[in-house]
Amino acid sequence: MIPAAFEYVRPSSVSEAVSALAEAGEDGKVLAGGQSLIPVLRLRMSYPSTVVDVGRVPELRGVRDDGDAIVIGAMTTHHDVLHDPLVAEHAPLIRQATETIADPQVRHRGTFGGALAHADPAGDLGAVALALECEFVATGPNGERRIPAGDFFVDYLTTALSPGELLTAIRVPKLGAGWSSHYEKFHRVAQAWSIVGVAALVRRENGSIAEARIGLTNMGSTPLRARSAESALSGVAANADGVGTAASHAADGTTPPSDLSGRADYREHLARVLTKRAVLAAAGH
Template sequence: MIPATFDYVRAGSIDEAVAALVEHGDEAKLLAGGHSLLPLMKLRLAAPEVIVDLGRVDELRGICEADGHIAIGAMTTHDAVTKDPLVQQHCGVLADVTKTVGDAQVRHRGTIGGAIAHGDAASDLPSLLLALDGTVVVQGPDGRRNIRAADLFVDYLETSIGEDEVVVEVRVPKLVGDWGWRYEKFGRVAQAWAIVGSCALVKRSDGTIEDARIGLTHMGTTPLRATATEAALRGASTDAIADAADQAAEGTSPPSDLNATPAFRGHLARVLTRRALTAAAG
């Protein structure tokens, strides 16, 4: 449980962090909260030669409202997200899901940018960002660019963020209208990674479901949308939830491990999606 030796760079700004990544290339890794990177290093599953610490980059912290969305600095902790009035008022589902991340220690140290950039399909926040149609802003040597959540997650622990890019902020839309939501996840023990999770957002209008968005956790190598269920619900009544939820696992390729077989994960996806939709639809 002792990591390999590495050099340490403490960045004082985003520009300094980018410069360090450019200088050291794929030998360098960014350190945010450390709850994803450090365990991998201790197990020798990752052995970066250079660690670039973002802990002193204050411009990466904070939450503000801008152009119809909520902008959250990448180094903002999970605990700060759950308690922020803007998040609670305009995107309450983000606060609710973030409360389920790890335990109090993890939430006080872990960061939203680190959790998203790690790209773990078993993590709670990537599937929520996908369901929200959120955006990640990154900065590299050529400036800043926006990456839609739909384009962000490429493969297992792989994202479209460049090796010389730093996540600057995470943007989520304000939920305008009669939205309800619920996140249901099943884990082996409390505070563990989700064996399967389902995050449902339902927009109601005149007694019907105007829009439905469902993000699935740990149902493939990347977070996924339950697109068949979403399509079946749009314009339908809440009576359609049970039948639509039965399609939640369509198009997925759930992994097999010590905790669950693919068939069991498919069953969980259907059950958890039905529960989440029922609660979200009120």
């Protein structure tokens, strides 16, 4: 199908982009890598008055060290994130999830910030951002603000970004010693959306799990933290029995969808199984 008519703006700076979005108001859309927005436009699931293409804003790209965090520009492609040494050193969970996203062609065009701002609960990076307790940097007419990952995802395809605001960067806190990670994803065919995914971070002490953070993909209208499983994992032995018992709480409090890929109870089962696998893999088993 052919998209509905819209105004097209291609700014060269963040300030120009923010001005264009502010002028467009609630009917403006940001075009980043285009891997999600263009299909939505073609299917006429969205009718923006203005599309602001930020592909020529160089300050939105790249990864830099900022002391206690690394900062990933919103327009940094999945490919560049996947091969960045700072990400590999300080946030390997991002790399583990990114290498499962779609195919090489999409990873060369799609962007880290674009995927997060799209806020599809079946997308892999939202659960990762929750587990890592990232901060989202938004720039709008009133300046810059930081939004904790736990507050960023509001509902299906809906974020805390206000009309006129542009997601400019994601701050990823550096983890201290003893942390390890794993991303476990179940999908019907290679390169498909997750039926369920689990982002696991584990800190071990003396053979036990001292602390765990678990992010869930496609277990509700937004990415979620598996808080009950996190609490149950604290202090348990890092073995199959201990982790399995704690992982049985992974679906507590979730509201997974039922669709052609699986019913809600099937997703709940997958969340428990994949949480056990992800935590054990993160713990070195």
